[in-house]
Amino acid sequence: MGQGVAMTKWVYSFGGGRAEGRADMRRLLGGKGANLAEMASLGLPVPPGFTITTEVCAYFYAHDRSYPPGLREEVAAALAAVEELTGMRFGDPQRPLLVSVRSGAPVSMPGMMDTVLNLGLNDETVEGLARASGDRRFAYDSYRRFIQMYGDVVLGVDHYLFEDALEELKRERGCRFDTELDAIALERLVATYKEIVHKARGEPFPQDPQEQLWGAIAAVFASWMVPRAVTYRRLHDISSDMGTAVNVQAMVFGNMGDDCATGVAFTRNPSTGAREYYGEFLINAQGEDVVAGIRTPHPLTEAMARANGRPGTSMEVLMPETFAELARVFERLERHYRDMQDVEFTVQKKKLYLLQTRTGKRTAQAALRIAVEMAHEGLISREEAILRVDPASLDQLLHPTLDPRAQHEVIARGLPASPGAVSGRVVFDADSAEKRAQMGEPVILVRIETSPDDIHGMHAARGILTSRGGMTSHAAVVARGMGKPCVCGAADIAISYAERQFTAGRQVVREGDVITIDGGTGHVMLGEVPTVEPQLSAEFATLMEWADGVRRLRVRTNAETAPDARTAVRFGAEGIGLCRTEHMFFQEDRIVAMREMILADDAQGRRRALAKILPMQRQDFVELFEIMEDRPVTIRLLDPPLHEFLPFEEEEIVAVARSAGVDPKVLRRRLAELEEANPMLGLRGCRLGIVYPEIYEMQARAIFEAVLEVRERRGRAPVPEVMIPLVATARELELVRERIDAVAAAVREERGTSFDYLVGTMIELPRAALRADEIAAHAAFFSFGTNDLTQMTLGLSRDDAGKFLDAYLKAGIFERDPFQTLDRAGVGELVRMAASRGRAARPGLKLGICGEHGGDPASIAFCEEVGLDYVSCSPWRVPIARLAAAQAALRRQRACRPEAVSTS
């Protein structure tokens, strides 16, 4: 081991226009260290310093918190190099070199030790600093700041002790601000601080700069494992093996007079994406003062200053040369990094120093604009622009959001189930929602959980709030399908239907009260909070067009209503991948006939009732075909168990029985007969079609007659894709298909004309995936119903998983909610198997996915890898899917052509 260790380089120096590290050594040097090295190599003005690598951190934890042999020598040599470059010496009483010590992990991570400034000061060097700077107050202010910072983060002395002493002194001196304390007062404060440390630690504050330095280094490494950091990593899926680096860098001072300053800046506007410098600065201040908020920082540019109504306060006006130099640095950084940068800088006696650069965080809107504009500018390729935008973030652009300037109080939190912010009056049932909405009142439907019976209320409501259910509960799925804001599983609200109210903590909210929900954050607020409407920018259209140019996967939508279909087409859907015909049966006029069918004693009675539904169902399809024009439309025949169409509450049972002209006893008996222990695994899907063939026959007839009607009107016939749900065996599909073919033959015969159609199936049971070869013999297409496939493969009910899903995510059992992002290792293997077995048996078999996963970027990437033909998702997620599909295609191409990765 000795030899291996001896050969490892533990410390990387930077400064003076050179560096041993590079930006792409982030894993070894951390983000901060890698970028400092890169900037130094670029010749940008970076105070010299060095980075102790993350490998030292790994060694530290693997060897009982000790350092590798050779480290001390390497640190000493690197420090000497800094002394050389600065012309100062660490611990030198005359010209003392002071350093900052900062942590820097490969990924940005709050919770760890951040920074110790002014390290190297002691009772001797402080005098040297006073002399060298000619400012005794500055020197003692730096010293007391150092003792406080070091005492707090390295020695673990309670920071209140320091703050109390400072307040005490100010009171004594009659000062309001720290800045009013003079050098003498600060010198006394230093003495008090040292006593505080001595008392708390039982030993004096370390005077030896080497001891200070190694103390700070150890503190950085130790902070990697503090609970907050560990928790953060767990929540963000960051490996603990990664470790942190330590950056030691010569101090520069923005607080040595009015020719000094410090600031932070973005090279473009991170909020809008506009190509304008964006940032703030403070004259005669240290970095921490900008953050602390004691003094209000000024804008960087005069345009911003004018916009704020304070012309003449900008850096552009006050420090024109430095500003010009900074602007050149910004241009240089953007050209070099080919992305918008977030920069920290300090001006010491007119000289500009860069302390940090990193890729700047930005809003979805800004990301979009920056990506498109940078491509236009030739800074990045179109492909890179496509890869730069997080598809999931597009959701923000498509829905209203809370006005960021509005005050609001959150009374409860739930899951952000369907994005968008909206206000309305609270109602507790679907009928009230409909009634109030018809009177023009905006309403929020509040339910413990929703069921298909609530659909009309969900349509009427502006938003939905539930106290139970996960991201993929009925409420969440339906709301997302409708593009309607929804907060679900808000466990801290208690709903009483009887009292027509809900409580959130001590807050009681009654029916008719106004609340606001934000489905993007899961927040529930009292009263009306103003919202901002989304504007789809030109850049959005451009990026989508580029994305469409590179993606291979087709993007369809899950839609059964005309408004949904229109929305989807507007968002670029290329067809319908899932039209759930049962949703058509819940409408007022149809559910009566539907119930009549369910209550019928025999096939004849069922046929009579179905005959009433036929013309309505046909009209539905005519409308959809006309909206979708030549795009393919996949129609899934009836899927849910029949009891979903029957009432459950006694009152409603009596009413329904009366309107159906049967004894409530008959209805109750039928309800009891239809009751199921596990409806998800019961009489549904093609099982219905096999037990009650007349249902699918009616549906097939409605489809084929609609095809002919549309052909008459448009002159061109749509080619419907008839999809059979819940197939477990080839024989089921064969049987149902025979009946559909018979209906088609009958319609052809009656009309004396022909038409085309496809029959295919959902693959949503593990058995269907396993026997995909046999099933493919009878199917023109497969559509993976990954919602149900996930439920069956994991033995996990979407509706019930909410109770323990969170515990499972926390325990690391699931990396992600398997109903949101496809479980590649389990469900994914079945999808792969079914795709390859299906295609082996029937080359050219069309493959798609129509579960919730069809709108999830990570799952779309999987669909691309497996080679599906299309994904289908709710209308509002179509743009997300288009972008995600494009990214997946690009990543796949790059994986196949590695030489393409590094070029643009």
Added chain:
Amino acid sequence: MGQGVAMTKWVYSFGGGRAEGRADMRRLLGGKGANLAEMASLGLPVPPGFTITTEVCAYFYAHDRSYPPGLREEVAAALAAVEELTGMRFGDPQRPLLVSVRSGAPVSMPGMMDTVLNLGLNDETVEGLARASGDRRFAYDSYRRFIQMYGDVVLGVDHYLFEDALEELKRERGCRFDTELDAIALERLVATYKEIVHKARGEPFPQDPQEQLWGAIAAVFASWMVPRAVTYRRLHDISSDMGTAVNVQAMVFGNMGDDCATGVAFTRNPSTGAREYYGEFLINAQGEDVVAGIRTPHPLTEAMARANGRPGTSMEVLMPETFAELARVFERLERHYRDMQDVEFTVQKKKLYLLQTRTGKRTAQAALRIAVEMAHEGLISREEAILRVDPASLDQLLHPTLDPRAQHEVIARGLPASPGAVSGRVVFDADSAEKRAQMGEPVILVRIETSPDDIHGMHAARGILTSRGGMTSHAAVVARGMGKPCVCGAADIAISYAERQFTAGRQVVREGDVITIDGGTGHVMLGEVPTVEPQLSAEFATLMEWADGVRRLRVRTNAETAPDARTAVRFGAEGIGLCRTEHMFFQEDRIVAMREMILADDAQGRRRALAKILPMQRQDFVELFEIMEDRPVTIRLLDPPLHEFLPFEEEEIVAVARSAGVDPKVLRRRLAELEEANPMLGLRGCRLGIVYPEIYEMQARAIFEAVLEVRERRGRAPVPEVMIPLVATARELELVRERIDAVAAAVREERGTSFDYLVGTMIELPRAALRADEIAAHAAFFSFGTNDLTQMTLGLSRDDAGKFLDAYLKAGIFERDPFQTLDRAGVGELVRMAASRGRAARPGLKLGICGEHGGDPASIAFCEEVGLDYVSCSPWRVPIARLAAAQAALRRQRACRPEAVSTS
């Protein structure tokens, strides 16, 4: 094709001590034809004839019901051979050859055309027959029988027309019996019959013997596709491609005088298996007379005649020489076929003719005795004896059955869910069952369906009857586990709990009324029907011993109570494969603490309640370990969702809340919280162990403390196998296992002593099967929970499938109920995959199965093929599993060593 057809041999002759066919040509010649050929070759007295092959049948259906070229020539040649051997000629007015024409498929199959006798008779030949036999009455009786048979089965003339004419004639003549009609009357009857045919068909009865022959041949082939035959094949899983053969054979007559006879016989007693001839005969009769029941047949042997109280009536006494010849034939046939034979014979003028032999059907008891005795006799090997007994039939031997002599009326039919016949008073709830049983009354628990709440009532009852649920409903599974008779899903009874009665048709049965149920047939009878207790014979023990000697699979049992464990050990169980700990929680004293745990607000409250259960649970394990001695015991930790332990009816909720000292509101709230849309896919199995770790900790502690307690008493410690249910991911198992290991470490520490245990898992989710390699890293064993694996893989709830399972079986979607016999193509592939992936990751991984399939012979064969280590089944099925495992091992060996197949 012409050439191929020309080379095919369509007709096989037999007779005169030679035959072109053999017994092993059953596929080509049908069972009857193959055996006739075999007997002819053996030199046994078989009337000569020929067989038209099943290939002609296939050709017939493939070529629009026409015959292959060359067939007519081959038939003519074969017929000429028969003429040669008999010295008679077909259609010859002087010495007419008459033939029978019979169907004969490769498997015995009712519903098809059976027989036409006396073919070849016409107005001319009948006179020849009269002359040749010297019996004009006999000749005309034969002719009128022929016209009736041929008219009915070949020409499709309604047989009532013939019967009416016969009755009319008898009335006219004042006769009671056919036999009273003289030759003249019969001649007139023939004329009338011919008129009937002419009128019905529009053409005269065919006089040409050739036309008669080809008409009968066509009728046999056509009968292969009549609806009854098609239905029968579908129900018995017989391929329609098989086809039937046609047997044409010279007639012999048992009705030509008192030196003639006809009879049927078994070479051993088919009811008891005793080595004694068993059969009946009639003097001066044709075969159909024996069946028709007009005359009472006499026994073959004098022993039987004496037993019937009619000494001197036996064939042994009345026809001693023929009997002796027959006995020699029997011996010859048994030696040749090496199995008990079912023989038809005719004696024509003292000459014995054999018309058919086939393997005789027998009762389970007889099968067992015959197999063992034949092995003792050296007729077959022990291995063959093992293969001769249908394992499923053993169930009959282990349970009481209805006394076959008792009269009874079936008032309803359900599924034969758990074998055994039993009587008792009807009760409608578990508490009443318990109360009445404690007072010594035998009761039958009658429920719409049962739930775990009914367990104590099921224990108390002698039998269970439900109106809903399939072969694998709760009632069925639990009853089979208890070895208790159960009829379930008796849809034609309507239970009213409110009125304390059920109706079956118009029959009303009130609480307290006595009924009898037969769980072997699914019949429900009013009143007490006498039953017969089973006797386990010495042959049973012998066969089991032989089976144990050849099987590779171990047989364990599913048991958690001491009585069950004892029963299982008595039946030869080699361990417990599944101890369902939750069954232990339903007992009166425990469910209170269990509910307290569920209602607790926090982990501490749960721990308090669990502490009360701990000593009881430990005692359970101590008892099981002591009964099982050194056999392995696999203990599954808590599996069902917690709501199964809570009451559901309002009344009970109030009572339980009161006894738990909480507000009923609290209980209702908790119930609402625990309610699940699909409990099968909800918070159960290891999910409980992860959300509430204290439950599994208590159970692990109870197990380990029990191990130490038993070691103290017995001096040897059992090695428990702790089994974690419903694992979907390796991480779940890892987490739970860590906690169990921690409990073990704690117990070792406390007691200052060590002990061994294994931790393994159920494989019951498709995902677990797919990720078996990862899961095996944490598991010492896998037990396939194929009940749940079937539910998940097929998306099919055991509790709900009953509603459409029957339709699915009828439509040929499922060949068998997948909950009874493992679905090899779907679930089986997952089992294979998991077994091979698991063993690849962890060589020596122990594999077992503990679903219902563990007691199903076909599924056990699959387990043998896949190489599992053991199967586990309910105690009463242990003998079945032992035998099935032995058969599976033998079949597998034979498949590997094909040379062993033909030798004994």
